[in-house]
Amino acid sequence: MTTVAEPRSFTFLGPEGTFTEAALLRVPEAAAGIRVPSSNAASALAKVRAGDAYAAMLPIENSVEGGVSATLDAIATGPELRILNEVVVPVSFVLVAPDGVALQDIRRVGTHPHAWAQTRNWFQAFLPAAVHVPTTSTAAAAYELRGSSPAFHAAVCAPSVAEQTGLRVLAAGIEDNVGAVTRFILVGRPGELPAPTGADKTTVAIPLPEDRPGALMAILEQFASRGVNLSRIESRPTGQFLGHYFFSVDADGHIADARVADALRGLHRVSPGLRFLGSYPRADRQPPAVAAHNSDGAFREAGDWVTALLEGRA
Known part of the structure; x- marks a missing residue:
């Protein structure tokens, strides 16, 4: 008798129709699983930690606005x-409103802060007096407009949400940067790591051990001396006291790669509070350029040479 596995539960930054759900639907297992919206990054990760969801899809970086602080802080x-996987989704926005609301009637606009930042030039040109009302997501703003007493006159959301809600599109393609994308990460509990593909990314959170001249350089040297490229580095406050930070870093490569593993060993000596957040396939599937002296083979040869010296064979 064949046993059919129960579909896994995945959570995402909701409600339905967000760019985050669009990213989740690009993961085949999630598209076939149970999808549960969460109101924010902290609640989504709480579901994962409690075992109520297998994994959570969250935005981590935007090509215009940079890192998403709520996600960076929540996973650190x-x-x-x-982090099990990453997905990159193109971002485009429309301005929607209920029937009867014209462009000249709009004074307050609801949307996520990142969406507002990516459309500010359009609003400066066409609705300079409009005030932004922050919402937990672009889709949440659109759904609120369908309520009896919304806190704003119009919303900025994805074109798909406009279709789902039946709201009237007053303007389309209002993003300031055509071709902008948002990077999302699928986050689960610790376990077996995704196998290296040759085109991978490793994410770590590195506390600054002490505030002194050269402290950041000591961290960066661990990567530079092994030929590990950093595709993203951001400082985030720990919240403990003023001037206390950790660095959120994306490095090219997998922990199974000798150069990356050696860099992490060095980082752990410099900053013992280092937090490994995962090695996973890159969304663009682009392998990094690795110099011959930083290849796995070069690390093996160097290790064999030292072993031979210790054993008196060289």
């Missing part, structure tokens, strides 16, 4: 989690 604190 609390019980450890692992």
